[in-house]
Amino acid sequence: MKLKNLWWVLLVVYVALAYWLTVFSRVFTGSAGVEWQPFWTYKAILNEGKEYLVADIVNNVLLFMPIGALAGLVVTQIPQIARKWWKGWTVVLFAGILLSVGIEAFQLYLKCGLCETDDIIHNTWMYDRDGSCQTRNLNNKQIILCAFG
Numbered sequence: 001m002k003l004k005n006l007w008w009v010l011l012v013v014y015v016a017l018a019y020w021l022t023v024f025s026r027v028f029t030g031s032a033g034v035e036w037q038p039f040w041t042y043k044a045i046l047n048e049g050k051e052y053l054v055a056d057i058v059n060n061v062l063l064f065m066p067i068g069a070l071a072g073l074v075v076t077q078i079p080q081i082a083r084k085w086w087k088g089w090t091v092v093l094f095a096g097i098l099l100s101v102g103i104e105a106f107q108l109y110l111k112c113g114l115c116e117t118d119d120i121i122h123n124t125w126m127y128d129r130d131g132s133c134q135t136r137n138l139n140n141k142q143i144i145l146c147a148f149g
Contacts (some may be wrong), residue, residue: 007077011070015099018063022103026112034108035116060122064096071095096124 037043041057044050075088100123107113 007073023106028112032111033114038117064123
């Protein structure tokens with residue numbers, strides 16, 4: 001199997017795993033929870049002492065980081081996008097937003113979790129030391145490494 005095909009397979013498998021962990025493995029409660037206020041978790045942690053929410057934030061970041069890295073590797077395999085690094089960064093960012101919105105929509109529709117803007121923010125936060133994606137050379141090809149997190 002070629003390396004570029006491996007990135008695609010790993011990305012699809014990991015996205016399926018993320019959907020399983022965040023939607024389909026949960027108990028269907030019969031009532032939908034929605035929190036539209038951005039950064040409500042931070043307010044709850046700081047103002048209400050709900051420190052357990054820190055673990056939720058960290059888990060979201062850790063769950064979605066590999067998806068961003070794999071998406072960055074996959075995007076570099078598409079010549080029309082790979083020619084300009086900013087195109088790859090934009091594609092990865094919007095793919096992350098769509099993935100996260102999809103998960104939250106499923107949670108709302110299936111009534112199996114809290115649909116919240118904070119999860120979308122945490123799941124699509126692009127980062128590195130200067131706030132953008134990294135470009136690196138791998139086997140004489142430029143790759144874009146991004147992270148949802």
